[in-house]
Amino acid sequence: MVVRRAPTIGSLEPLVPVSYGASMGIDVTRPGHHLGRTPANKGQTYPAEVLTPDEVRRLLAQCSATSSTGTRYRALITMMYRAGLRCSEALALRPKDVDLRAGSVTVLRGKGDRRRTVGIDPGAGRIVEAWVEYRRRLDLPRDAPLFCTLHGNPIPPSQIRTLLPRLALKAGVEKRVHPHGLRHTHAFELMMEGVPMPIIQSQLGHASLATTDTYLAHIAPKQVIETIGKREWTL
Numbered sequence: 001m002v003v004r005r006a007p008t009i010g011s012l013e014p015l016v017p018v019s020y021g022a023s024m025g026i027d028v029t030r031p032g033h034h035l036g037r038t039p040a041n042k043g044q045t046y047p048a049e050v051l052t053p054d055e056v057r058r059l060l061a062q063c064s065a066t067s068s069t070g071t072r073y074r075a076l077i078t079m080m081y082r083a084g085l086r087c088s089e090a091l092a093l094r095p096k097d098v099d100l101r102a103g104s105v106t107v108l109r110g111k112g113d114r115r116r117t118v119g120i121d122p123g124a125g126r127i128v129e130a131w132v133e134y135r136r137r138l139d140l141p142r143d144a145p146l147f148c149t150l151h152g153n154p155i156p157p158s159q160i161r162t163l164l165p166r167l168a169l170k171a172g173v174e175k176r177v178h179p180h181g182l183r184h185t186h187a188f189e190l191m192m193e194g195v196p197m198p199i200i201q202s203q204l205g206h207a208s209l210a211t212t213d214t215y216l217a218h219i220a221p222k223q224v225i226e227t228i229g230k231r232e233w234t235l
Helices: 018-023 053-061 067-084 087-092 120-137 157-171 179-192 198-206 210-219 222-229
Strands: 003-008 011-017 104-105 116-119
Touching: 003 067, 003 210, 053 067, 053 157, 053 198, 067 087, 067 120, 067 157, 067 179, 116 222, 157 179, 179 198, 179 210, 198 210
Parallel strands: none
Antiparallel strands: 003 011, 104 116
């Protein structure tokens, strides 16, 4: 089978087989191909767009549950969505950092070089476990990242930033889909479920409650949504 190759850190590795990539609507490109040119979106800011559970499911449905790359991407997207990890944090995980039986994930070096342990639910754990089992059969180096190439090398964040919009296009998700948007979605869901603010702060790895409060207010003001939602109106 012919594959297209994309650079990874330290080597080249098949990013997505052509047949698999075509089935997901992915036009595989080389991360860093724009080096030397100013990015078109430099200096631009974008509003936070929270995904619905259905949109996330449609996104994941574009990743094969049986192929190696599809299983890996399903697990990685799930980790960012259900554990609220930053893309860099998820890609830096080692197998030893994840205890799916206990439902815990340890981030050794988060933002500000802070260590934290977060929770992950059983449903998400099963998706991650599928990649862990697949990864074990590949007999990768013991010190390779949890989410690595099929040769055990690190995956560059740019690869994931390229992947997500293409999956969204294939899934018919019209919102801007990017790694940090999955973290926004995680925070929003916790807030709307009534999870106490200190727990959300700990899960996200914020240094203070004030940061978490500002973060959530930027995504969606829970009190406004709930208060206005109680109003009645008929036509």
